[in-house]
Every structure is written in structure tokens, then in C-alpha cells.
Amino acid sequence: MSYARQMLDTYPRAWTIDxxxxxxxIDALSDCTQxxxxxxxxxxxxxxxxxxxxxxxxxxxxxxxxTATAGVLSRQAEYDAGLTRPLLEACVAICKxxxxxxxxxxxxxxxxxxxGEACRRCERACRGLLAALK
Amino acid sequence: MSYARQMLDTYPRAWTIDxxxxxxxIDALSDCTQxxxxxxxxxxxxxxxxxxxxxxxxxxxxxxxxTATAGVLSRQAEYDAGLTRPLLEACVAICKxxxxxxxxxxxxxxxxxxxGEACRRCERACRGLLAALK
Amino acid sequence: MSYARQMLDTYPRAWTIDxxxxxxxIDALSDCTQxxxxxxxxxxxxxxxxxxxxxxxxxxxxxxxxTATAGVLSRQAEYDAGLTRPLLEACVAICKxxxxxxxxxxxxxxxxxxxGEACRRCERACRGLLAALK
Amino acid sequence: MSYARQMLDTYPRAWTIDxxxxxxxIDALSDCTQxxxxxxxxxxxxxxxxxxxxxxxxxxxxxxxxTATAGVLSRQAEYDAGLTRPLLEACVAICKxxxxxxxxxxxxxxxxxxxGEACRRCERACRGLLAALK
Numbered sequence: 001m002s003y004a005r006q007m008l009d010t011y012p013r014a015w016t017i018d019x020x021x022x023x024x025x026i027d028a029l030s031d032c033t034q035x036x037x038x039x040x041x042x043x044x045x046x047x048x049x050x051x052x053x054x055x056x057x058x059x060x061x062x063x064x065x066x067t068a069t070a071g072v073l074s075r076q077a078e079y080d081a082g083l084t085r086p087l088l089e090a091c092v093a094i095c096k097x098x099x100x101x102x103x104x105x106x107x108x109x110x111x112x113x114x115x116g117e118a119c120r121r122c123e124r125a126c127r128g129l130l131a132a133l134k
Numbered sequence: 135m136s137y138a139r140q141m142l143d144t145y146p147r148a149w150t151i152d153x154x155x156x157x158x159x160i161d162a163l164s165d166c167t168q169x170x171x172x173x174x175x176x177x178x179x180x181x182x183x184x185x186x187x188x189x190x191x192x193x194x195x196x197x198x199x200x201t202a203t204a205g206v207l208s209r210q211a212e213y214d215a216g217l218t219r220p221l222l223e224a225c226v227a228i229c230k231x232x233x234x235x236x237x238x239x240x241x242x243x244x245x246x247x248x249x250g251e252a253c254r255r256c257e258r259a260c261r262g263l264l265a266a267l268k
Numbered sequence: 269m270s271y272a273r274q275m276l277d278t279y280p281r282a283w284t285i286d287x288x289x290x291x292x293x294i295d296a297l298s299d300c301t302q303x304x305x306x307x308x309x310x311x312x313x314x315x316x317x318x319x320x321x322x323x324x325x326x327x328x329x330x331x332x333x334x335t336a337t338a339g340v341l342s343r344q345a346e347y348d349a350g351l352t353r354p355l356l357e358a359c360v361a362i363c364k365x366x367x368x369x370x371x372x373x374x375x376x377x378x379x380x381x382x383x384g385e386a387c388r389r390c391e392r393a394c395r396g397l398l399a400a401l402k
Numbered sequence: 403m404s405y406a407r408q409m410l411d412t413y414p415r416a417w418t419i420d421x422x423x424x425x426x427x428i429d430a431l432s433d434c435t436q437x438x439x440x441x442x443x444x445x446x447x448x449x450x451x452x453x454x455x456x457x458x459x460x461x462x463x464x465x466x467x468x469t470a471t472a473g474v475l476s477r478q479a480e481y482d483a484g485l486t487r488p489l490l491e492a493c494v495a496i497c498k499x500x501x502x503x504x505x506x507x508x509x510x511x512x513x514x515x516x517x518g519e520a521c522r523r524c525e526r527a528c529r530g531l532l533a534a535l536k
Contacts, residue, residue, distance in 0.1 A: 003299050003386050007306035010379035011313055030298055031271050037342035038275035040462075044455050045279055045345055053446050060442075060462075061206050061217065067335065068202035072195050074305035077313055082227035083195065086220035093216035111278035118271050137433050137520050141440035144513040145447055164432055165405050171476035172409035174328075178321050179413055179479055187312050194308075194328070201469065208439035211447055245412040252405050329474050329485065336470035340463050350495035351463065354488035361484035 002027045004074065014078045021132045022073065025088075028118075028125035029070040032095065035118035036062040039102065042111040055105060055112065058098040065094045066122065073129075085133065088126045095123035136161045138208065148212045155266045156207065159222075162252075162259035163204040166229065169252035170196040173236065176245040189239060189246065192232040199228050200256065207263075219267065222260045229257035270295045272342065282346045289400045290341065293356075296386075296393035297338040300363065303386035304330040307370065310379040323373060323380065326366040333362045334390065341397075353401065356394045363391035404429045406476065416480045423534045424475065427490075430520075430527035431472040434497065437520035438464040441504065444513040457507060457514065460500040467496050468524065475531075487535065490528045497525035 005023035015022075040059035043052035069091045076084065102116030139157035149156075174193035177186035203225050210218065236250030273291035283290075308327035311320035337359050344352065370384030407425035417424075442461035445454035471493045478486065504518030 003303040003382065004306060006382050007303065007310065007379055010377070010382060011310040013313070026302065030302055034294065034298055034338070034342070035271040035275065037339055038272060041343040041345065041459075042275065042279040044343075044459060045281070049452050049455060053451060056458075057209055057211065057443075057446060060209060063339075064202040064205040065217070065221065068198040070302070071198040071305055071331075074302070075191055075194060075309040077191065077309065080227075080231065083199070083224055083231065086223040086227065087199065089220040090217055090224060093214075093220065097214065097217065109278070111275055114271065114274050114278060137437040137516065138440060140516050141437065141444065141513055144511070144516060145444040147447070160436065164436055168428065168432055168472070168476070169405040169409065171473055172406060175325075175477040175479065176409065176413040178325060178477075179415070183321060184317050187317060190324075191309075191312060197473075204436070205439055205465075208436070209443040209446075211443065243412070245409055248405065248408050248412060325477055325479065328477060332470040332473040333485070333489065336466040339466040343459055343462060345459065348495075348499065351467070351492055351499065354491040354495065355467065357488040358485055358492060361482075361488065365482065365485065 002030075004030070015076050017079065017129075017132055021129055025125045025129040026070055026073050028122040029066040029073070029091070032118045032122035033063050033066045033070070035115040036060075036066070036098065039111050039115035042109070046109065052105070055098075055101045058094065058101050059115065062094045062098040062119065065090050069126075079133070081133070085130065088130050088133075091126045092123055092130070095119045095126065099123060136164075138164070147210075149210050151213065151263075151266060155263055159259045159263040160204055160207050162256040163200040163207070163225070166252045166256035167197050167200045167204070169249040170194075170200070170232065173245050173249035176243070180243065186239070189232075189235045192228065192235050193249065196228045196232040196253065199224050203260075213267070215267070219264065222264050222267075225260045226257055226264070229253045229260065233257060270298075272298070283344050285347065285397075285400060289397055293393045293397040294338055294341050296390040297334040297341070297359070300386045300390035301331050301334045301338070303383040304328075304334070304366065307379050307383035310377070314377065320373070323366075323369045326362065326369050327383065330362045330366040330387065333358050337394075347401070349401070353398065356398050356401075359394045360391055360398070363387045363394065367391060404432075406432070415478075417478050419481065419531075419534055423531055427527045427531040428472055428475050430524040431468040431475070431493070434520045434524035435465050435468045435472070437517040438462075438468070438500065441513050441517035444511070448511065454507070457500075457503045460496065460503050461517065464496045464500040464521065467492050471528075481535070483535070487532065490532050490535075493528045494525055494532070497521045497528065501525060 099119030106113035233253030367387030374381035501521030508515035
């Protein structure tokens with residue numbers, strides 16, 4: 001069980017969202033950040049770096065947005081739709097773009113295949129949380 | 135002239151947004167991050183910290199969202215509406231909430247007054263950029 | 269196997285550090301960030317928030333330093349002792365301080381017990397990496 | 403006067419460091435983050451991106467370390483040498499490396515010249531703070 005999941009049982013929250021759905025999103029955001037950090041680093045080590053520029057940019061955006069969203073979700077005591085919804089929508093958007101771009105390079109670069117998988121999982125987890133918030 | 139503004143003149147961008155509007159947003163995000171970091175630290179030093187809990191939380195959310203948005207805006211080579219719009223909307227939402235809460239404490243705590251001002255300016259700059267993107 | 273660990277096998281690195289030791293540090297930094305985000309949020313929800321101020325501050329420092337270190341370690345193509353050593357030392361210091369403070373509250377607050385555990389694990393993993401770099 | 407500087411006058415701090423020296427460091431860290439974000443983005447837009455790989459990597463490290471240091475410095479209520487010193491040393495190291503690399507490209511790329519300047523200023527400000535802490 002991840003630290004995020006363990007922590008959600010240890011204190012009372014006014015936010016009545018299912019703890020498993022919330023923890024799944026935080027874990028996926030954290031994993032996606034890890035994968036995108038590693039993937040842009042690996043892209044920069046490739047000989048065909050010119051072809052990897054879009055992938056590098058999208059990975060960097062993905063790190064920034066996932067990091068912020070993980071922080072905000074960890075901190076929500078009450079649900080603030082005005083902040084949480086657009087932030088999750090931004091996450092879904094960048095995870096989708098980054099996942100698509102990573103998959104384009106998946107056959108050539110195993111690191112892009114792995115990163116694409118982390119992006120897909122994060123996109124799904126953020127969509128799942130958005131659906132649960134409706 | 136800020137570094138963000140200077141930099142926008144030094145290389146060709148496909149994103150045809152007005153450089154002054156874009157730099158104003160990046161600068162306001164950077165200032166708001168500074169102010170919110172300092173304000174939550176100051177809140178934690180106050181004797182009535184119990185009354186400052188909401189302000190602390192909102193400042194921390196504001197730091198996370200503004201930091202991510204500044205990164206993404208600095209990096210956009212082409213405009214990606216799917217990412218940029220919801221991210222700016224999340225920024226407007228948190229800057230508004232955080233600015234409102236800071237103003238509630240403005241008479242009692244000068245640091246909250248200053249931080250509220252930075253949040254308002256950032257909210258306006260992000261709204262300005264959103265309008266320019268239409 | 270974590271994404272960090274998987275990624276390290278997918279591309280050639282000039283940095284000849286053992287991949288298991290490096291991935292263990294990145295994973296522990298990522299987990300510690302998660303735990304410290306959740307713990308400062310939980311602290312802010314406690315009735316005795318005044319007594320939790322030091323814990324909140326240390327958790328926030330720990331998030332900032334662990335986040336930066338995870339980014340830098342993920343990106344290192346070559347080992348740069350001038351950067352990596354003091355950064356890991358800063359990590360060890362804040363994980364120790366934060367872990368000590370969390371343990372002080374461990375009996376009263378289960379979230380502090382869990383967070384203290386994440387800090388200890390991260391401190392050990394960073395010390396392990398520092399030792400491997402000698 | 404920057405927000406960081408304004409804020410330091412609004413609440414009592416146990417940390418007896420000169421407010422101008424501290425604010426100068428926080429401002430320089432914030433500016434350097436802005437410049438390094440913009441510079442790695444600009445590098446990624448250059449035709450000779452293969453030659454810019456080291457510059458991109460160093461800019462990304464510089465963003466991560468400067469962001470964390472600005473957060474920690476903003477939050478210090480009391481001076482914690484075990485954390486602050488190595489973190490500032492890491493900052494000095496990466497600002498120096500990044501500034502050196504930027505200067506190598508300064509004639510060819512104006513964005514690297516501007517970024518190199520921001521790195522130098524940040525390196526000096528962090529050294530100044532380290533000296534004041536002795």
C-alpha cells in the first residue's frame with residue numbers, strides 16, 4: 001500500500017471522495033512524474049535528439065502539471081471544484097499528449113514505451129477521479 | 135525588464151501571442167509564488183495559527199499551481215489549448231480563493247495584505263492571457 | 269519494479285553507479301514527498317495545530333528538497349559531485365530533522381508515524397547513495 | 403521592492419540574517435528559475451539542438467535546485483545550518499556550471515547570454531548569503 005493510501009486512513013477528511021480512487025490518482029501522478037523525468041533525460045541521451053524535441057517538451061510539461069496536481073490533491077481538506085476540476089483536466093490533457101508522443105517512439109526507444117504506459121495510467125486515474133467528482 | 139520578457143525576444147516562437155501579455159503572466163506567477171511562500175511561512179509564525187489554517191492551505195495550493203503554470207508557459211513553443219486553458223483557469227481559481235482569504239486577514243496581518251495583492255495581480259494577468267488566447 | 273528502476277535499464281548512462289542503489293534513492297525520495305505532502309495536510313487538520321507548526325514547516329522543506337533531488341538524480345547523465353553531494357547531504361539533513369519531529373508526534377498522530385517512517389527510509393537511501401559515490 | 407523583500411518586514415523572524423541579503427538571494431533564485439525555464443525552452447527550439455543538450459540538462463537541474471532553495475529560504479523561521487548550507491552549496495555549484503555552459507553559447511544564442519547572466523547573479527547572491535551565515 002502506497003504512502004498516499006496509508007495516509008488517507010489516518011485523519012478525518014471533510015472531502016468525502018473514495019480514498020482508493022483518490023490514492024490511485026496521487027500514486028499515478030507520482031509514478032508519471034518519475035517516468036517523465038527519466039524519459040526526458042533518456043531522450044536527451046539519444047543520438048536522434050532532434051526527433052525527440054517534442055517528446056522532451058511534453059515530458060517536462062507533464063512533470064510540472066503532475067507535480068502540482070499531486071500536491072493539491074494531497075492537501076484538499078474540502079473539495080474545491082473551481083480548482084480541482086480544471087487542474088485534473090489539464091492533467092488529462094498533458095498525459096494524453098505526452099502518452100501519444102511517447103507511443104510514437106515506443107518501438108525505437110524502450111524508455112518511451114515505459115513512459116507512455118505511465119502517462120496512460122495517469123490519464124485514466126485522473127479521468128476516474130474526475131468521474132467520481134461528478 | 136524581467137528575465138522572462140527579455141528571453142521572449144531572443145528566439146523565434148510559433149506561439150503568436152503578444153510577448154508583453156505572456157511575460158506579464160509569467161512575471162505575475164513568479165511574484166505570486168514568492169509572496170505565497172512567504173505568507174504561509176509568516177502565517178505559521180503567528181500566535182493565532184489556528185485561524186490561519188485555510189490561508190496556509192490556499193497559499194500552498196497557489197505555490198504549486200503557479201509554479202507549474204510558469205513552467206508550462208515558459209516552455210510553450212506552440213499553443214496547446216487543451217493544456218494551457220484549464221491550467222490558466224485553475225490558476226485564476228486558486229489566485230482568487232487565496233486572494234479572498236488573504237484579504238480577510240489583511241487588517242490584522244500586513245503579510246496577508248501584501249500576499250493578497252500579489253494574488254490579485256496574478257489573477258488579473260492570467261485572465262488577461264486567457265482573454266488574449268480567445 | 270518502480271518506473272525509475274525500469275527506466276534505468278532502457279538507455280546507456282555514463283554514470284556508472286549501481287542502478288538498484290540509484291533507483292532505491294529515487295523511489296524513496298518520491299515516497300517521502302508523498303508522505304510529507306499528506307502529513308502536513310493532516311497536521312493542518314488537527315485541533316492542536318499550534319503544536320504541529322514545526323512538523324508542518326519541516327514537511328514542506330522536505331517536499332521541496334526531495335522533489336529537487338529526485339529531478340536531478342533522474343537527469344544525471346554524468347556524475348557531478350559538486351552538485352550531487354551537497355544536494356544529497358541537504359536531503360539527509362532534512363529527512364533526519366523531519367523524521368525526528370514526526371516521531372515526536374507518532375503516538376498521538378498515526379499520520380506522523382507513517383511519515384516518520386518514509387523520512388527514515390529516504391534518509392537511509394540517500395546515505396546509501398552518498399556512500400556508493402565515494 | 404520585490405514581494406520577498408516586502409514580506410520580510412511584515413513579521414518577526416527568529417532568523418537574524420540581514421533581510422536585504424536574504425531577499426537578494428530569494429529574488430536571484432526566482433529570476434534564475436525564470437531564465438533557466440526560458441533558456442531550455444529556447445535551446446529546444448534551436449536547429450543545433452544536439453549541441454545544446456548539456457545546456458538543456460544544466461538548465462533543468464538549475465530550475466529544480468533554485469526552486470527548492472527559494473522555498474526553503476522563504477520558510478526558514480530559524481536558521482538550520484545542516485539544511486541551508488549544503489542546499490546553498492548545491493545552488494552555487496549548479497549556477498556556476500549552468501552559467502559556464504550558457505556563456506559558451508552566448509555569442510551564438512542571445513538567450514544563453516541572458517541566462518548566463520541570471521546564473522552568475524544567482525551564484526553571487528547565494529555565495530553572499532553563505533558568507534553572511536558564517
